[in-house]
Amino acid sequence: MGTPMSHLLRRPAALSVRASLLLCSLGMFGPATSFAQGRVAAAPAAESAPAPVVNSAMDDRLFYQLLVGEMALGAGDAGSAYELMLDAARRTRDDGLFRRAADIALRARAGDQALAASRAWRLAKPDSADAARLQLQILLLMNRPEAVAEPLRALLALTPAAERPGLISVLPRFLQRAGDARAVARLTEDALKPYRDVESTRVPVRIALGRAWLEAGEPARALELAREAQALEPSSPGPALLGMELMRGQPAAESLVLDYLKQPQAEPALRLAYVRVLTTAQRYPAAVAQLQTLTQQQPDVAQPYLSLGALQLELKNVNEGEAALRRYVELAQPLAARQAAGAANEPLMARGGDDDGPDDDDTTAAGPAQGLVQAWLMLAQAAEQRRDFAAAEAYLAKIDDPRNALDVQTRRASILARQGKIAQAREIVRSSPERGPDDARAKLMAEAGVLRDVKRWAEAYEVLGMASQRFNTDADILYEQAMMAEKLDRLADMERLLRRVMELKPDNAHAYNALGYSLAERKLRLPEARELIQRALQLAPGDPFITDSLGWVEFQLGNLPEAARLLRLAYGTRPDTEIAAHLGEVLWTMGQRDEARRVLREARSRDAANEVLRETLARLRVDL
Template sequence: MLALSPRWRAATRHALAAALLAAGVVHAQSPAPAAQAALPAAAAASAPDNSALDAPLFYQLLIGEIELRNGEAGTAYQVMLDAARRSRDEQLFKRAVEIALQARAGDQALSAAKAWRIAAPDSAEPLRYQVQLLMALNRVPEVAEPLRELLAQTPVVEQPGLISSLPRFFQRSTDRKQVVDLFEQVLAPYLEANGTRASARVALARAWLAAGDSGKALALARRAQVDDPSFPGPALLALELLPTQPEAQRIVESYLNQPKAEPAVRLAYVRVLSGAQRYADAARQLEIVTQAQPEQPGPWLTLGALQLELRQPQQAQASLERFISLRQAAAAAPAGAASGPALGPQSSAAADGPDDDDAQGSDAQGDLAQAWLLLAQAAEQRGDLKAADAWLARIDSPQRALEVQARRAMLVARQGRITEARAMIQAIPERSPDDARAKLLAESQMLREVKQWQAAHDVLAAAAARQPEDATLLYEQAMMAEKLNKPAEMEQLLRRVIKLKPDHAHAYNALGYALADRNQRLPEARDLIAKALALAPGDPFITDSLGWVEYRLGNREEALRLLRSAYNARPDPEIAAHLGEVLWAQGERDEALRLWRDAQQRDAGNEVLRETLARLKVNL
């Protein structure tokens, strides 16, 4: 017998260890002699748990893993699958599936899963693999049988969870109607069972939504909520339906009105409301979250940001300072100390080393920097520029250097030192190619804030000349052209933006609103704004524009309805100016005055509000 060289023996041992661990044959090291001596006599006397690994299987596994390491995935798969069939070991079947998947051989992976199922008919794992592989191969009709069996083998208490997870398996299907048919066929018994009725309806509703029928999805979500009002599934689905089915909001509100509503659902609702710029509604929901879980820092940060959007600087400062105190307390706590119940599901990855801790620390520092930036904005809104600069001085983050310096430049510009402010922005180092563009946008924004319309227009025009296909630069230039009373240039630029980005809702809205505000081409203005609202359903500023054009067209009742809806979603001073004018024209002057006073308290410098009051000769 030829002796193996030490190097070959080491390589063989390494490959063998990998093979045995991968196959699940070796689960732990044998106890050391000292540990063996310490074992109780009863345990030592018990019968040993012998491994099923014999010499032929040992070398078969070794050969399979060596073939895989040598790039022979096909041979490794065949060897491993043969070993699995001989031993009927589930870990070896799983390893064969993994080898096939690693080689992107879907059909072979499916064959291994089927063989695994035959060898272990009472095991649910091969069924799960079979279902997922069939879906990945887009063989939807074949999924029915293993999926039905998987559901039948799942314990009753676990069936709702499995049913709820099914739509994720089918996200990549190219034939969504086939998935609906599959769900209706397989889930039929579960649509009538008490424990699974609600989850089955939600799963089927998600299939209909993916197939493009939001009406059927909404109807099923309603029935699911009736079946189980405490189940969050219908509310989460309703959040996805809101853009096309506004009635879905009733499902969300009905769920959230329950005492035991999950905070994660409320936070998801906050994200939807914020995305639709319904900041007042989002802030109200966050206030409920912070009252229920005051020790959770994250919601306080979001609440502070929303309060700033609503021009509530005092409330924003209180929320942001609360966030900072909680975040700093958590950072000072001993490692591993609990910081309160989590609001949502945590990552499945455990903290395996310093990299995870460093990442968490980095996130915490990023959150603190964001809070300091927001506190600086709150101080600006109060007119306390010194406090704003003090908050900005706390931020030491290279990633936020441009943002911080731009805010500092804004503070300088507000003191009338425009040239110095521009130089501050222009001197910011450029860390990436995008930084040059970001600096130009920051400079134009700063000039816009201090009403240097022409200078802002010139900066944007020069930038757009270098990047003529940049829709953002063109849109901002159009806004400055409007401020300079150059309607022809504004329209030309906005139509160019629309050509470059046909889904640019704000370009349609800006053009339509400009026409309506000048009382020109009102039917065209209404069509443009309606197009914008179709692209961004529920946007309060676009709804405000539509209300304004309806007022210009003489449709005062419709204008009132739209403007009230916009103001309720976002009580912005500009929307208040429009709503107040329609109320004034309707003779409801007390309500108009109340709205205008509230808007003036929020932002006395708002141009639209000031122009409206001056034109109507109203002295508040």
């Protein structure tokens, strides 16, 4: 971009021939017209007094110069347009004209000319923050990090004091193109030195520097800056937000979030953001606790109930999940009715996936209507698991959005399959309309899922085989097919499919984990199984199921204390029934029978039908 296009400045000292002819033909050098003076001819008013004449600041020369410039640009002569605009900007010192000249150059991919326009603007108006900002943006676009420091310092100095904290907050993202991450961090640190101890900017400065150093690969330094910021201003959300970014590599950073949330004025939006972080880390009990606090603080806000219901169902707390979902429906239905009537808050709905947190009308990224669809689908699933098929169908009957037709039909198919009506279940999925290739894939996955849920492993494997032939580079389909191969004890096929997934997606932690766990479960190639699971944990640090797998392979290797440590860690993060079964067995083997019984009893209270749990209890002959 730094090299000017040959046509842009073909006549640096004068107007092009075409522009000169246009100027003459339009009478640029002739007398001023009434339009140029700001007057428009009109029929004389009959009786009313004439409106006062407002004279434009634009004279005839400027008017024609701008007109010809725009015409030249429209005709593809960007060079003449640029020269005319920049000449006009220099004569008038008009901000808009300087910006227009730079824009013309940028659109022509002539970075040097755009930079010249920004420099001319700064020379004409040295006190303009907009001019400094434009020059900085152009330098970043041109990948000229060595020249960024001066306009950056100027921009910070020229920005009004009330706006400076906001500018400082966005600097790390703004400067991402200013070289390697460490250079950006040093640049940011140098530019912000004058504002580090100013009361209004001392917290934003530390948060900005923390983000810059985090990006530079120094999370410990970032954590220290976040702690400094929180000590200076405990009620500021900035340190907590940075803490959430740091949590993955620096678990101690979570204390910043928790300390902030203890503040009486803690923002509900930040608590909801923390819930998302916990959910991503599969720390569902902790996420549930935060959502319960949120629903206590804002009992009439709908969105948290939807998330709470989903998590409770995931944790097998069916009664609590259904209660939260029913409360969501109660709150969301009036909002959905208003939305359907056209009375919903349009700017709010247009916000889409904004992360600003809960609001009375912002029940989901797609709005209350789609949130209701999700709630009814989950309520139907919960009723189905209780074998209350009539209630499940009643919930599904409430959904009439064609965008969710496949989800509804899949749920209906699952209900039929649980009643032994397999052929009807498969037909209801297959007969769903297809609007594109994505729908065809989704139907095959849905059919396989229905068969998997009723343990028709061979038929599910066959459907997934057809799907993988049609979508032969789809890693998700291959992974699901591998899981069915494992259920059928076709270990060679399972490994072949999982190795293919690893080829297609080398960062797919689940493929490494699945292969490693399957080997460990059968006490095969245990050192290799451990390596595979450790690789999975590197790709997905803290994942409780992968941690469980590593604990299980350590148990199979005879490393009982390490196995118990890992399984306790996994179970504390995610009290899943199968993790509980593994932990209970390790504790039982170690002679810690009371703790083993407690863990296994908790697991049975959540999901007594779980096969892994039942097999473990039978094998160990544990009396609960």
